Amino acid sequence: MRMRDRSAIVLIIVAIALFAINWPINNYISNSQTWHSRQQKKKNASGQYELISWRPPRNEGETFFNSIFRGGGGTPAILAMFGGQRYMIANIMWNYADILFHQSGDNKEKLYEMSSALEATVTLNPSFTEAWSVHGWHLAWNLNADTPNRILKTKYLKDGENVYIRAIMANPDKPRPYFDLAWLYLSRTFQYDKAMFYLEKMINDFEPLKPEDKKTKIEFNPLDFDKKWDPRVVGNRLAYVYKKQGIAERNWDYIQRAIDMYRKCKEVDPTDDAAQQNMETLQKNLHNEAWMDEEVKKEEHMREIYGVSTLKKYLEDMKPLGAMERKDDGSR
């Protein structure tokens, strides 16, 4: 064998050996959440990929490709993917959405264009929780309120809900999308049971912000808001949800839970006067049937104004909270 052939064999063996070393390293990087793959990918017993052991309900047939091409976000998404610059294009689209929002005062059409820019942003950078938050808010609040068409109103509300569900699927490790979805259920669809489920899940699964997380004397590090939840805000919101659910069900246990939660808020932040005031009101009216009658009337009136299901229908449709948990086999 010639010298050249011998060295060729050695080089081939070296190349294969190096490739064998690099294969698992690349797999590790590719499947790690630290770098780019935000989804927790693992296969279940039937060989299908599961994002996480629990996930929220989603529309059947919805794929990631749908979301790329939905709402006109496709072109920038594809261009950016090939250029390897999707994060930068996402930021440009994010700023463009802001420009469109400010232009919408003079030109209402810009408000509708904005959803395309936001769709492109979250498609290109699915870990951009602020963009998900604004996207859902824009659909479920702005467009839902702006359009006079009843069918479109329902569509935009549903779209907003789906955006938040997709946000959770893309960022199962961050609390913010759970809060956003709960906020939508609380203030747009008046489904207090669902709002309670997501807020409680968020509180149970994620760490709260602590005073030592403060970057300065008054401000928390903004990046911490991505990883932790603020007990001052979330506690008050959950207490309010307990109160509303208690009124809807005429259940004093929930009112008691609301009082307890307001008390915790007050312990976390002694300057929280709103929590103090709400706690005192509820304590004063605990087991006061006349107060409950009045609150139920207010609730029914509010549901009529916002055009959501009646209290009776809501209670009929309400599923046990555990029913939203997805089982291991994918069924619910």
Add this chain to the structure above:
Amino acid sequence: MSLIRPIFLIAGNTMTGILRGVVLNVLLVLAGLLIIAATASGTFEATEMRRMLVDSGLAIITVLGAMIAILTGFTLIPREMETRTIYPIMSKPIYRWQFVLGKFFGASGVNAITVGLLSILFFLVYYFKKHEFDLRLLAAVLMIMAMLTVLSALIIFLSTFMSWIGTIIVSAVIWFLGNYSQFLYDLSGFQSQNPVSEKMIAVIHQILPNFQAMDMRFVIVQQEIGFGEPQVFLIPLGYAVIFMAIVLVLATLIFNYREL
């Protein structure tokens, strides 16, 4: 004659040749202007400023750096053969692997100068805008350097058996796909219903360089990760070094059999 000395002699000559060329200087000026124009824009809100500053600055260094690596690297071996300047070199006691490595280190040196100059400009703009300096940006720039070095190794590899036009096209395609393969891999794992296509994408993902793994913008902008977690920077760096070694071994293998 030592084994190392010829490599650095060839590398030095290669660098001098490229630095004298017009292409590099024109692209460098263009990149500098782009960095100033993109990062010095004051139209963004304060909260968005850092995100855009880091993103656009590093993106310009990456893209223009890749362009410079391709446009200055594709001629390195084919031109030596076309102009027959390779013959006097090969008539000396120089191994072919030394020639390949010399060309690679020359191209990497040019990358280092390019990235270094653009980074200094970017750091200055960042400092004037934010009145602070984030050390992690330095790590991000080093990772860009690693990306471009992998790209240069690929260009050297391709130019050992391809014409110059083929080298430009294929290296540009590999650059784009290398930036895209992670995204494709994520999608295949997330949505694919077809195990064959899923496997194919997984194999392609392994063969192509995973440039996205070396792109630290995501880590710096989206996550509060610092030098306390060195594995975030060191693992992709290790991956880049091994990938580079594989490509250079293959380049040497092919160049050994090339009829001059």
